Amino acid sequence: MSNRTYHAGASSLVILLAALLLLPAAFAAGPEPDPLTDTVAALQRDALASSRAWEVLESLTVEVGHRFTGSSGDRAAVAWAERTLRELGFENVHAEPVTVPHWVRGEASGETLSPFPQAMELIALGGSVGTPEEGISAEVLEVGSLAELEFLPDEQVRGKIVFINERMERTRDGSGYGTTVAIRGRGPVLAAGKGAVAVLIRSVGTGPQRFPHTGGTHYDDELPKIPAAALAIPDADVLEAQLRHGEPVRFRLRLTSRTLPDATSANVIGEIRGRERPDEIVLLGAHLDSWDVGTGAVDDGAGCAIVTATARLIGDLPRHPRRTLRVVLFANEEFGLSGARAYAEAHAEELPRHALAVESDLGAGPPWRFGTRWAPEARPVAERIAAWLEPLGVELFEDEIHGGADLIPLAPARVPVAELPQDASRYFDVHHTANDTLTQVDPKDLAKNVAAYATLAYAAAEIPESLGPAPEVERSR
Amino acid sequence: MSNRTYHAGASSLVILLAALLLLPAAFAAGPEPDPLTDTVAALQRDALASSRAWEVLESLTVEVGHRFTGSSGDRAAVAWAERTLRELGFENVHAEPVTVPHWVRGEASGETLSPFPQAMELIALGGSVGTPEEGISAEVLEVGSLAELEFLPDEQVRGKIVFINERMERTRDGSGYGTTVAIRGRGPVLAAGKGAVAVLIRSVGTGPQRFPHTGGTHYDDELPKIPAAALAIPDADVLEAQLRHGEPVRFRLRLTSRTLPDATSANVIGEIRGRERPDEIVLLGAHLDSWDVGTGAVDDGAGCAIVTATARLIGDLPRHPRRTLRVVLFANEEFGLSGARAYAEAHAEELPRHALAVESDLGAGPPWRFGTRWAPEARPVAERIAAWLEPLGVELFEDEIHGGADLIPLAPARVPVAELPQDASRYFDVHHTANDTLTQVDPKDLAKNVAAYATLAYAAAEIPESLGPAPEVERSR
Secondary structure, three states: OHHHHHHHOOHHHHHHHHHHOOOOOOOOOOOOOOOHHHHHHHHHHHHHHHHHHHHHHHHHHOOOOOOOOOOHHHHHHHHHHHHHHOOOEEEEEEEEEEEEEEEEOOOEEEEEOOOOOOOOOOEEOOOOOOOOOOEEEEEEEEOOOOHHHHOHHHHHOOOOOOOOOOOOOOOOHHHHHHOOOOOHHHHHHHHHOOOOOEEEOOOOOOOOOOOOOOOOOOOOOOOOOOEEEEEEEEHHHHHHHHOOOOOOOOOEEEEEEEEEEEEEEEEEEEEEOOOEEEEEEEEEEEEEOOOOOOOHHHHHHHHHHHHHHHHHHHHHOOOOEEEEEEEOOOOOOOOOOOHHHHHHOOOOOHHHHHHEEEEEOOOOOOEEEEEEEOOOOHHHHHHHHHHHEEEEEEOOOOOOOOOOHHHHHHHHHHEEEEEEEEEEEOOHHHOOOEEEEEEEOOHHHHHHHHHHHHHHHHHHHOOOOOOOOOOOOOOOO | OOHHHHHHHHOOOHHHHHHHHHHHOOOOOOOOOHHHHHHHHHHHHHHOOOOOHHHHHHHHHHEEEEOOOOHOOOOOOHHHHHHHHHEEEEOEEEEEEEEEEEEEEOOEEEEEEEEEOEEEEEEEEEOOOOOOOOOOOOOOEEEEOOHHHOOOOOOHHHOOOEEEEEOOOOOOOOOHHHHHHHHHHHHHHHHHHHHOOEEEOOOOOOOOOOOOOOOEEEOOOOOOOOOOEEEEEEHHHHHHHHOOOOOEEEEEEEEEOEOOOOOOOEEEEEOOOOOEEEEEEEEEEEEOOOOOOOOOHHHHHHHHHHHHHHHHHHHHHOOOOOOEEEEOOOEEOOOOOHHHHHHHHHHHHHHHHHHEEEOOOOOOOEEEEEEEEHHHHHHHHHHHHHHHHHHHOOOEEOOOOOOHHHHHHHHHOOOOOEEEEEEOOOOHHHOOOOOEEEEEHHHHHHHHHHHHHHHHHHHHOOOOOOOOEEEOOOOOO
C-alpha cells in the first residue's frame, strides 16, 4: 500500500506508460482511474452512507423474528422476503418451493441431582429426540474430545450420560468452530454406539455469556437415537467443577423435542437484470432461515440484509452492469441445506452460466478478507478487486475456500465462487443462541459489508472476462 | 504520588523530623514505615498472591448455586456458610434465624400478538402476582418514564399493559441504576392506580445481552395488584420498534408467580476475635442470598468471598488485631432486607461497640474508591487508609455514603461505616440475571478486592482511636 503510493508520486511517468501498454486488458494494474474504478468508488461511498441494510435487517427481525425451518416464522419470512424484494424494486421476484424437515424444540431442562443439586441452562441439539416424560437420570461420564470417547471401552460408557467437554477456541476466521463442531454433529452417534443413554456437550461457542448454543446433530439409523443437548458455557464450567470433586455426579435431562412431518418452505429470489448478458448470473446468497431461539439477526439476517442492500445499490446505478445480479435467500441452511440443494437442482441447466456465486453467512462483523475459487487465468481479476477492497480493511487471502454452505451443491458444476467473510472474532459468542438479536449488530459494520460486497458483485457483473470454470472439487468435499 | 516519592528521596531529614514531632498521633503523615504500614503492605502482598476468595466463590457457586430467599438453595447456602467458616477456622461461627418472605417465580412467557407476533424474553419482577392461567392479553401503552405515566389521564391507561421504556445509563459508580430503578419498584403501583392490567418494563440493566433483569417490586394494599415483568433489553428494543410502526400492539403476558407462607433463613456469622478489645466489632458484611436465576456469583457471592477471605487473611497474621473482625453473611438482602433488620435488632445492645461496618455488594469488578461516614475527628484516619489504598488504584471520594443496603438499619445507632465499592461499569450487565455466574468473575479482581478490604479492615481493627459515632442520619433516609 505505501509502496504503491510512493510509486504513484515519484514515478508516475513509468506507471502511466505501463497503464497505456496494458490498456487492452480491462484490468490494467496501476492507480490511474478508469470507469470501473470510479463506479466502485461511488458504490463504496454510497454504501457507507446508506442505512438500507440496517433497515432491511430491522424489518426482518422486528416483523418476523425467528424463522426456523418449517415453523410459522419460516412462512412469515418467505412472505416478508417476497414483499421486501418487490418493495425494493427487484425484478423477477419469486419463491421456489423447498421441502424441509420440521423439528420442534419443545421444552428442555436439566439439573445435577447429586452431590450438588443445581439447575442447568441447556438447549436441545437440533434434531434431537425427546426424553421420556420424566426425563433421563444417569451418572455423568466426562470426556474431553470425541477421540477420548472413541477409545473408551463400551462398558465404561454404557448407561451413562456422556458429557463431551471440549472447548472451542476464539479465532478471527471462525476456524475454532470447524475444529470443534464435530462434538455436536457426531457426539450422539458415537456415544449411542457405546451404549450411552444421552449426550451433553459443552456449547460449541465462545465467550462467558450464559446462552447454550444449539445447532444440528445427526443420528445413525442402525443405532439407538439418544437425546442430546448443549450446556451453556458457564453451566459446563459448573458441571466440570462438580465432577472435579471426585464423587459420581448424577444428572437428569428432560427434552420434549420431536419431529413432525416435512413442511414446505421456499428459496426467495429477486434480480437486478443485466444490461448486456442478462442470462449470466452473479449469485448473491444468504440464508433466510434461522434457529428458533434468537431473532437470527446475526445468523443470517445480516447476510440477507447485506446481499439485498448490495444488489439494490448496484441496481440504482445509472446503468445496470452487464450481467444479472441474483439475490437468493436460501431456505433451510441450518438444518440440512435443503434450500441449497433445491436451488442447484431447479437451476441445473443454468449453472454453467453462473458467472460467480458468493454467500454472506458469517455474521455482522466488519468485512475482513477476500478469497476466490475460480479459473486460474482470472487471477488478475482477484488482485484488482482486492486492491479496491483494501481501503475497506479487506485483504486477499489464499486459503482453499468452498464459498459458503449454500454454495456447496454448485461445486460439481464448477461455478466460480468467492468468499468475503466477516471478522468472526465475536460471531460465535451469539451464534445459534437466544442472544442472536439486532441489538448485537453495529450498523456501521453492516454498511461496510455492503461496500465490500458491492465492490465484488459489481466487478463480477461488469467485467467482460469469465471467472470460470472453477477448479474441479476433490471427491472428499 | 510521584511528589511523595521525590520528597522521600530528597528531603528525608525534614520528613523524619516531621514524623518524630507527630509520633504521638498514631497516624503521622509521611512515607516512613511503621508497624501498621508494614502489616498493611504484607496483607496486600499476601492477598494479591492468594486465590482464597476465588476458592470460596467457586465452592459457593458450584456446590450451592442460586440461593433465593426462602428456597431450598437458601437453606443449602446457610449450611454451606456455617461449614465453610468453620473449615476456615473462624471463631464463634453460628447462624441467627431470620424470617423471610417466600415468593416463587414459576414460569413466565410473553409475546406480541399483533401486528407482528413474536415471543419475548421476559422475567417476573420479584413479588409479582401471577396472571390468570391463560395470561393477560391487552394493548400496549408505551411511556418513557414514571413522570410521563404520572401525567397521563387514567382513561388512556385503563385496560392497557403499560410498557415503561426507560433506558439505564452505564456508569462506573452504578448511579445509572439509582436513577432508573424506580420504574421497577414503583411502576406497578403507579400503573395500577390508573387502571392498567399489567406492567412491562425495559430491564433495569446495561449491555446488549438478551437476559431480562429481575429485582423486587412493591404493591399498595389499597390498589389492585397487577402482574409485572421486565423485558430483556433486545426485546424491549423489538417492542419499541413494533410500536414505532404506529399500529396498536397487542401483547400476551403469562406469569405463574405466587407467594407462599414465610420461611426461615439465617444470617451466618463468623469471627476473628480481637486480641485486646474483643467486644469492639469491625463488621465485614455481604449478603448470602441471591436472585433465583443465576448462581449469584457477582451479586453477592463475590462480596461473601471477599469479606471471608479478608477476615481469614487478617486472622492468619502472627497476632490478631486489637478488635474483633465479624463476618456477617446477611440473609435476604434482595427481597426486603429482613436479614439486615434482624441483625440490627438482635445486636442492638452491641451496636455502640461496632467500631466500623462495611459491606461489599457491588460485584466483582476491581476495587475503585473509598468513602467514609464516620466522626469528623477521625478524618485523618480516612486519609491514611486512602494513602495505603492508592497503590491498588483506589481513591478517596467525598460523596455522601450510606454504606451498603444491609447497613442501613445500623444508621440510627450511628455506627461508623465505610464504602469500598467495586468499579461497577459492567456490574449491571449481569445484575439480577441468569448470566450472574462464576464465568463472569476475574480471579485477579477478586484478589485485589481482598487486598483493599484487608487494608481497611485491619486498620479499623488495629488503630487505637475510635471512628465513631457517625454523624446523625437525616430523617429522610
